[in-house]
Each structure stands twice: as C-alpha cells, then as structure tokens.
Amino acid sequence: MSDVQAPFAPKQPSPRTHHGDTVDDPYAWLRDGENPEVLAFLKDNNTYTETHTEHLDGLREQIFGEIKSRTKETDLTVPSRKGDWWYYTRTEEGKQYGIHCRTAATGDTPPDLGDGGPLPGETILLDENALAEGHEFFALGAFTITPDGNLLAYSVDTTGDERFTLRFKDLRTGEALADEITGIFYGGAWSHGGEALFYTRVDESWRPYQVYRHDLGAKGEDALVHEETDERFWVGVDLSRSERYLFLESHSKITSEIRYLASDRPTEEFALFGSGRRHGVEVTVDHQGDRFLVLHNDGAENFTLGWAPLDDTSAFNPILEHRADTRILDVDAFSTHLVVSYRRDGLTGVSILDFAEGTGYGEPVELSFPEPIYTVHPSANPDYVSGQVRLSYTSMITPDSVFDYDLATRELLLRKRKEVLGGYRPEDYEQRREWAVAEDGTRVPISVMYRKGITADGTAPCLIYGYGSYETSIDPYFAVPRLSLVDRGMVFAIAHVRGGGEMGRAWYDNGKMLHKRNTFTDFVACAEHLVKAGWSAPDKLVARGGSAGGLLMGAIANLAPQRFAGVVADVPFVDALNTILDPSLPLTVIEWEEWGNPLEDPEVYEYMKSYTPYENVAATEYPAILAVTSLHDTRVLFHEPAKWIARLREVATGGPFLLKTEMEAGHGGRSGRYDAWKEQAFALAWILDTAEAV
Template sequence: MRRGAPQGPIAAKVAKSITQHGMTRVDHYDWMRDPNWQAVIDEPSKLAANIRTHIEAENAYTKQVLLDPTTALRTTLFKELKGKLKQDDSSVPANNGAFAYATRFRQGGQYPIIYRLSVDEATRAPKGPEQILIDGDKESRGQKFWALRDWEVNPQQDIMAYFVDLEGGNKVTLRFRVTANGSDLPYKIEGASAGLVWAKDGRTCFYTLLDANFRSAKVMRHIVGEDPKTDVLIYEERDPAFQMGIGKTSSDEYLIVYRSESESSDVRILPLATPTARLRQFTRYRKGVEYLPDHHGDHFYIRNNSGGAVDFKISKTPIGATAAANWTDFIPHQAGTFIEGVSLYKGHMVRAETVDALPRLNVRDMESGAEHLIAFPEEAYDVDVLRGFEWNTTNLRYTYNSPSTPTETWDYDLNTKNRVLRKTQEIPSGHNKDDYVVRRKVAIASDGARIPLTILHRKSTPVDGTAPAYIYGYGAYGISMPASFSTARLPLVDRGIIYCIAHVRGGQERGYQWYLDGKLMKKQNTFSDFARATEVLVEEKFAAPGKIVAEGRSAGGLLMGVVANQRPELYAGIIAGVAFVDVINTISDATLPLTPPEWTEWGNPITDKNAFNYMMAYSPYDQVGAKAYPPILAQTALSDSQVTYWEPTKWVARLRETAPDAGPYLLRVNMEAGHGGASGRFDRLKEVAESHAFALWCLGKRKRVFGPFLQRKGLNNRFRILMPTHDPIFLHNLSWITRQGSFLIAKAVWLRHWSVRGGICCEGDMIMNLTRPDGPEWCEMY
C-alpha cells in the first residue's frame, strides 16, 4: 500500500445546507444516511440501492488495496492468533446452590456452550456429568449473525431465561428454557434489551423493552408461561436524556431500576419477595450526584459522590429510611483513592479501588470492621472480581493478568487470606512471560497532568529509538483501559513492535476527576494527552519518529479522527474502528439512539452556542482539511445502532475529496454485524488480522519481499536499489551479504513504501530462495 495507490471511489455530492447558531455549513454526504435507518439496522437488506452501491464500491477498493495484497500475511496472522487461542477452553465452574455453571468451547467451534454440573453437598466441589443448557454452535446454524447476550437461571434453577441477538444491534430476543429437558417455552419476547432479574418465586421476572430509537425505555413484569401481551409495565423512562437498566442487590433481596446521565443517577427499588409491590424511589434525584445502593442485613450501603466526594465514598442507611438525609458515612471519601466498585457478601465487603492508576482490592470484615489489601506484584496489571452467584460464601473469585501475564483465576478465602490458583489461561502455541517487558511510564501534559502509559515489548526489541510502535487510546465515559493481557497484541509485539496503551483523560484511570477533565468543555485534553503520549514514546526512545500506528474504537475512533486532523505527522497509520467522527451532526440529532444521553458527555450543540463552537472545533468530519494525512483504515458495521455506519462512510468520502494525494483512506464495512463486530470468535480473529495487516503495511514490518526484486545476473556483494521518484524511502544501515549457495541474505533494510522496481524491500534479516532457473519475479516472504 502506498501513496499512488489506485483511486478510491469518488462519492456523489448532494449539497445540504445546515444552519446552527448563525453558522451555515454544507454537508455534501448527508445522503449516505438512509432515511429508514432504523429498518436497515434491523434488516440490512433494506439499505437504499444507491448507498449500498457506494458501500460495496468502498469494500471493493479496500479489498483491492489492502486485503488482496495481504492475503498471505493475513492468513499467517490469523494462524498465529488462532494458535494462541485454546479452542476447547472453559471457565472455572461457579457454584450456585446445588449446581455449578460454566462456559466452554468445543474444538473448532465458534460459539459458547453453557453447561452445569451438580455440586457435592459435603465438599462443595462440582462433579459430573455435565448438562448442556445452551449449545451456541448448534443454535447459530443457519444464522449470519448469532450472539448470546445474557442468561439467568431462576432461584429454583428449573427455568433459564436467555437473550439472543441475530442482528448485531441492541435489540435482542428473550426466550425461556426448561433446564430439565432443554425445551423452550412456546413463545418469545422481541425487542428486549439484555438483562433480566428473577423474583424469589421463580416464576415472575423483570426485563426491559427498547423504544423505536433502540433506547431501553420500559421495565416489564412477566410471569413465565403467560402471554407476554399481559405483561405489566412497572416503569417507563420518558426522558430521552437518561439511560435506564435493571439489576439486583448482592443479597438477591431487591430489584434495582436505575436511570442515569453521565454525572447523575436515580434509583428505584422493589422487594423481590413481593414482585407485585410498588416500585419506590430510593432517594430524591439530585443533579450531579451519582449513587448505587447495595443491600446487607438491615441496611443499604451506597457508593456515591455526594458532598464533593469526587473519588466516591460509601454511605450507610437503614432499609426503611433510604432518603439521602438519613445517609451516614461508612467508608469516608479519601482523595486519591477512587472507589470503583463494591461487592457485598454475607460477612464481607470487597472494594475495587484505584490508586495512582493501579487497581487494588480492599477486604473489610462486616462484623469487626478489620480491613486488609490483596497485593499484586507487577508494575502494571489488571484485576477483576467475578461476583458469582452465592451470597453466603467466604470465597472471593478474581482474575489477575498483565500485558505479559496470561489471565489467572484465583479463589481467595476472605477469612484466612489463603488463595488457590484455579486456572491459568493456556496459550497453545506457547508463551513465556519472561520474554516480555511491561513498563509503566508517565507523560507530562502541558498543564502538568500525569498521563499513565502502559508499555509492552519483547526483551529482544531495542529501546533505542529505532523500533516501530503501536499506541491505543479511548478516553471517554469514564471507561478505563485496563493494563490487561491480550493475545491479539502478541503478533505485533513479536514482530518487534512496541505496544502502548495511553490512559488519557476521559477515562477514570486516575480517579473520577480524570474523567471530568476529559469531557464537555475540557474534551480537548483527551486529544492533547494522546498526542503527548505519542511524543513521549519517541522522546523516551520507545519508538522511531514516523513509525507509530494509532488505534481507537467508538469514542476512541473520535480520538483517532481528531489526532489525524491535529497531528497527522505523528503517525504512520491510523485505525479508527466504529468511529464517532460526525460529532456535530450526530449530537444535533435527537432521534439517534445515543444522542440525548450524550449531551452531558459532550455538550448540547442544539441549545448551547458555546458547546457548538467548542465541538465544531474538534469534530473530525467538519475539520477535514488539505493535510498530509497518513494511511487511514476506518471500520464500521451496517447494523451498528451506537455509531451508525454513515459516520465513517461520510468521513472517508470527505477525506478523499479534500486531501486526495494523502492517505490512502480505506473503509471496511461489515454488512452483517453491529457495534461489537463479528459474532463468531474465529471471525473476530480475522477482523483483528485485517487490522494488524494494515498496521504492518504502514510500519514496514511485514517481513516481506516485494519484487520484481532482482535479475539473475549481478548476484554479488552489493546490489543497486531502484525506485520510482514519487515513492519516499527510508534506508538504515544498508548492507548486502554475499550469496550463500542458493540463498541471498539481505540485512537491515527498511522501506516505508513497497513499490520498488528492480530492488529489494525488506525489514530485518531476510532469506530469499533463488533456486528458480528464471529468477523470481514477485516474492513474498515471512
């Protein structure tokens, strides 16, 4: 792939004038939004013919420029990724009374199998034989897309409710299965969103329905076996600025209906022992206060940020007096110790905390008040509590991993502090964590903010300013990017690429203030942090200038669009997945699923001129200019209701129109998936392989030779490289070593672009077979 690649599709231009706050702009690509987009998300075949023709042309162009030339490379990458995946993997069974539930895959299978085992009464150990409840491989047959979104067994464990997605959007189908024989009840509930809570009677349950704009809007009460048309509405969310969902307390005693915008929340509760009781508000809604209650004994314990507790505190109140006026501090606010979550058990409270951008677990005995920390060894790592089913237990199950350490599942006794390793993630093709180095570095922003960087590389990769790098970022909604293990990164790292996660503002890696400092009128901090992190990779000699690929997805795709506009010179390539790039148009359209709830995250450009001007200044689509953009790969999906397909489609069209000599700009549209991409695990690996192939193209780390690279004559110690004058080339320590038998060894040559005529283009040590009598014409080597 190179500048001078074949011309991409030129989209038709249909002018649409839009005036906001006295400013008129012309959008020539608004026609790419199907007027019946809701129907298209449900049924992609309904896409308008002219839009489909354009998207198919974009996919064909990406196939021509990227996919076809990298067929062998992508096959190799897919094999590597698949080789790191234990195909018959299974989870550690989780006890739930008389049964233990687990998930496994079969060899060669794409989809999960949910099964259960009986539990020995004396030892509490699971024992066979297994009973399969859901077999994803069988149930997905004949479906272009199939995903099991959630499942819940009732307290009596004779009925399983499960949610299946056949489109890739938010809308799923709810069904009920008899666990004894695996048969489904003869009805289903369409248009639900994933998530269900059982009442204690095991026959009543609560679920949510979506509205026409794919928002969870109604909480329904259903009795198993009865016609869903008779289901009772117990709550309806009428304010489109709020997102709504359901859950239950750790004690299984209360249904929780929560509604939230980005900095405020509101909760209603109902006792699950009396499912027909009235849903009541926990406390009066207060703007700017987030809270979530859990239940233990005679009290509720509430994680909240009231009274200026920016890193959150835990309050306590009697179950009969839940108004905020009755709350008292149980765990006071401590600045710098961010309480990320709370898990309650009959005898203990476990707090997931973040201190100095690292997670930790804090255990409290609910009777004595004694506390202790669970310690973890590495410089950067990730820990997650697996809550499980049981309330009356002293066993805490958690997972631990780091960028170099595969996931370990541990059982920890909350009383004795003894821990037992239950499982270590197996890498069939082999993995030695000691071959890798994990570093936690800090980039200092212009305003003094300390931006954490998690860095992974092989020990053998030189940290001298010559290595290529790959940097990932997100930075929105208070979602932190964990310093976790991922086999998907290893094919890049094993090729000598240094991988970095930039924990930019907008997440919560450094506490809740870190989030507040990366939203609304401070959103530019997210983008500047990422650029600064990239600069630090070069300054600290983790990367060579111009040899860095960046990736972000969804709101991270917005980040990619902004840095492409603001700092294109920093990157050799950019991958923007399901990218939120048409900011002003999207956040000005209240009919889109996520727009009203997003106003407290980004601002409301409809009513607030200052917000409009601020957002317009960074909106990737609106700020495209005649710049030297690097190659860009934009990925989207037709059934995505969260970031709609037309955003990246319009963006690529405008890039190609405005800066035609830069790029190239590639659009990859999955015609049968949603926001999360493909549903099958191997299909997802193929998508990863495509992204990696693009990155390796950009970085010149293909371990490939492109020819026609030599003549049969002239096989001596030095060889002349010829290239078209329009192709920039970067050579380091050029040297040729003499022919050895039927092989020529080329060493230490790197070319950014591959269109070399009569020369050799390679990276690192390369061995080329010259045994063909006529000499090779085109050669690819790995």
C-alpha cells in the same frame, strides 16, 4: 499496491444552520442505509480495500494461524458455585460460540478442569452454536437463572442491531417454554420465586426507557412497571446479590435514581430509595443483611460508601470515607463481608471488609500483587453465602488468571491461568509504566509492553492505543493477538488519556464537555513521549482506537498528522457534531451530558465544531487511515466513517484512506470467535505493513 481508483461519493448540497452558522454537509446522503447507492458505495469500498490490501493476504492468513495456534480451542471457564450447582462455559475446537453448562456441586472447591472438555455429570443449559446456526451474526443479550436454579431466561440477537428476542427454558426437563418476547434490551431480572421476569424495552432512539414484568405462562400483555420520560435517562433492573431485592435504576451520564422492591413481592410497586434524583448525584445500592449499601458521590468526587437501614433509606451511616487519591468503583455484598473495587495511582485494586450483623465492619484489607502494572477485579461470585471471593487478574504479560481469595486463611489461590499454546513465556517480555507530560503540565500514564531485546533507539515500530471517554479505563491487559505484533518487534502502548477514569473522577471531568480537547492533546503528548524516549519514530508509529476512541483517532489525525504513519479507527465516532445535533438519532440526548448540547449552547457548538474529525479535515498530508464499521451498528452509525473517508479523499492528501464495512454485524464487529480472529488478523497485518514492521 493496487492502482485501482478509490470509490467516488458524489457531493449533494445539504446545508446545516445553527446559531447563525451555515455549513454545507455534502455527504449527509450517506446516512440512508436503505439507499441502493449508499449500499453500493459501501460494497465498492470493501472491494477497493480488499484490492488495496491484497498483498497482505499471506500475512493475514499467517496471523490468523498464529492466533488460532496459540489458543486452546477446547477449554472451559473455572466453575462458579451457585446453590447446588457449579456453573461454567466451555468452548469446542471448530465451534464459534460458547456452551453454557452446569454440574452438581459436592464441595466448595471447584472440580478439576481436566482437558477442557465436558465435566463429569454435565448438563448443557444452552449451546450458542445451535442457536447461531443459519445466521451470519449471533449475540446473547441475557442469560439469567432463577434463584432456585430451575428456569433459564435468555435472549438472542441475530442481526447486530442489539434488539433481542427473549425465550425461556425449564432446566429440570430441558424443555423450551412457550413464552417469547421480541424487541427487548439487554439483561433481565427474576423475582425470588421465579414466577416473573423483569426486562426493559428501548424507544426509537435506542434508549431503554420502559421496565416490564412478564408473569411466566400468563396470557395477555406484560405489565408496564416503569416508564422514564426524561430523554437523558436510561432504565435498568437488577436483582441484589442476596436475591432479596429488585433494584430499578434510572440514570443519565451524571445522575441516578433508585427504586426497590422485595423480590418475593413482584406484583407490588417499587419504592423510591432515599430522596430520589438530584442533578449530578450518582447512587448505586445493594442489600446486605439488615441494611442497604449505598455508594454515592454527593459531596464526594471519588465516591463514598455507607449503609442505610431497611426501614429508612434516607439515613446514611459511613463505611468508607471519601479519599482524594482513591476512586471507589463498586461494592459486592456477601453475607459476611464486602468486596470493594477501587482505583488508585492509575491501577485497579480490591479490598475486603469483614461484616457481622450487630457489629458492623472491620478494617479494609487491601490485596497486593507483585507486578508493576496489572488489572484486578471481582469475577463471577454468584453465591451470596461464600467463604471465598473469585477474582480476575491480568497484566500485559500475564494471561487472564482466576484467583479465589480465601477469607479464613487470607490466601490467594490460583484456580486457572489462561493457557497460551506455542511455548509462550512471560519472562520473554517486559512491561513498564511511562509518563508523558501534556500541554498543561499534567502527567499522563502510558502502559508499555515489548519483547525483551528491544532497544529504545528509535528504530522499533509501535502501536499506541487510546480511548478517553465516559470514564472508561483501558487498563493493562493480556491479548493473544497482540503477540503477533510484539514477536515481530513492535512495541505496544496504551495511552491512559483524560476522559477515561484511570486516575479518578477528576481525570474524567477534565476530558469531557468543554475540556474534551485534553483527550486529544494528551494522546499526542503520549505519542511524542514514546518517540523522545526512543520507543519508536513517527514513520513507524501507528495509532488505534474504537468508538469514542475512534473520535480520538480522527481528532489526532487532524491535530498532528505528521506524528503517525497510520491510524486504525474502529467503528469511529467521527461525525460527532452532526450526530449530537440530531436528537432523533440513537444515544444523542443522553450524550449531551458527555459532550454538551450544541443545539442550545453556542459555546458548545463552536467548541465541538473546532475538534470534530469530519468537520476539520484539512488540505494537508495525512497518514494512512483504515476505518472499520458495521452496517447494523446502533451506537455509532455506519455513515460516520463513510462520510469521513469520503471527505478525506476529497480534501486531504496522503493516505491511502480505506473503509471496510461489515455488512452483517453490529458495534462489536463479527460475532463468532474465528470470524473475530480474522478481523483482527486483517487489522494487525495492515498495522505491521504500515509501520514497516514486515
């Protein structure tokens, strides 16, 4: 280990006063990303972190090599049928990004995938590698093709700030069109005839609040279609699966409102769906035949599904009634059936309902799978008229798999299972579901994976991962980089804590607002369970989480530092109170429905102050901490982990406390796959070293 001293951040008085409470924030000056002293602090920390971990250089290279050697670098996705074409994306060895392609369709069965190279008759629609040339960062924000297959709209971000430039391409000739729009948000939706594209713009707080219509080839300014003035709401626009309607959605964390427009009448006004927004009522809408499908939670905590006639959107006819044990997640409409995604007993599921106009819906058929824990959901299904449903399936030991469910034969047809090179055999590993008991007696599920032969005698190192916010579920999944841990004897666990959606809407509600501490105590209970069950010991247990899961990491480091040998916090939301107190920062106002509004509510202020990681760093011994951030992150600004690490070094003992900043990246880190593998190798080597697994 290096004896180099950690970079020093001078304290500058910066008092904050709310509800009669005055608090000094001496590291507030680190917010200014254009201040040369701030940039110098970040760069000095990068040097310090690299120096402090230089003994892991060989291990990092070894892990990177393992990830690379296990990955089939020249590969392609299973083609998806849309109209007269099969669409797919492929990768090539040595190239960072995907290549989007299509080939003419001659039947309903996807073409043979061959060796992963170009398919016969291939046309390259967009090569991300060519677009990324000369840029340290590259991300695609939109890739949408007109219903007739003739035109492509795509958008790119080359800084990581998630503000995109939109461009157009004629797929018949391969020519780039002159139209270009800068500073837009993700996505876009075409009109039915391809004469217009609808897109969104963000305000200064990075809130998508305006929907515009761009008439292809037209001169002058684009038409402003809708502007959302309530700062709690985002807007988005999408095309129905049938491609007959455009839907404009305004939504906050707990409320949504839908407007709709026939997609062949793009210059007309959107009509309000139903009775409009009602506080706490969430609605999603799709189109099928002579009706609209309506998924909502009005009087139905876990949501209910129904339909409304095209000429009366206030009517509601039930399809699936509310169930206390089943959270309906989504519905995909096809011409002759529905595909319903749901969650029950901590696992995802898919059911199929036949549909015929004039007759209605048949009984749902729930698909079954043999593994004890897994994740399944509908995948790419671009064709509204189809006799098959494409599904994605994975588990902690089963690589990503693509199935087609045949509606006529009721068979699941495996189209592809991700090939893991180097002799990977699922039978060499085990996965299981464990249950921890939280402080209030709630049973909290844990998904566990390990290599066969591991004995639950308390000697194994373990990585426990968690998130627990926004009703986002971290379901069991396969990951090639994880093999570099478990093949070295580590146990891997996912703590499905409250605040996520794993056990239904109540699971989320009981981990937000004034119940947020449940997220943290659930995670500690899961860590304690793993130790009691013999899967690890505190001096070999490392915790990891990112973004809101990084808030979780900071909170458990304060709450139970003795329970962990190390903590990895990726782009961590560790200065939550100061951020939520500042409505000028990105995302703050909409976040008030997740965390509460400490500006106006003294109870929320005191509650958040009691758990926010930066506010609660204590003069006690902490585990080793690695915080990773990005300079251009617009979701969790870089200053949050910078301030947190500065305060840890000032107040706490233990550590070391390391900060690593990507200077050319956003919230998701480095963009190219090889760069992303290197970043994973960096973190995994640190985890193995901290858990004394090497």
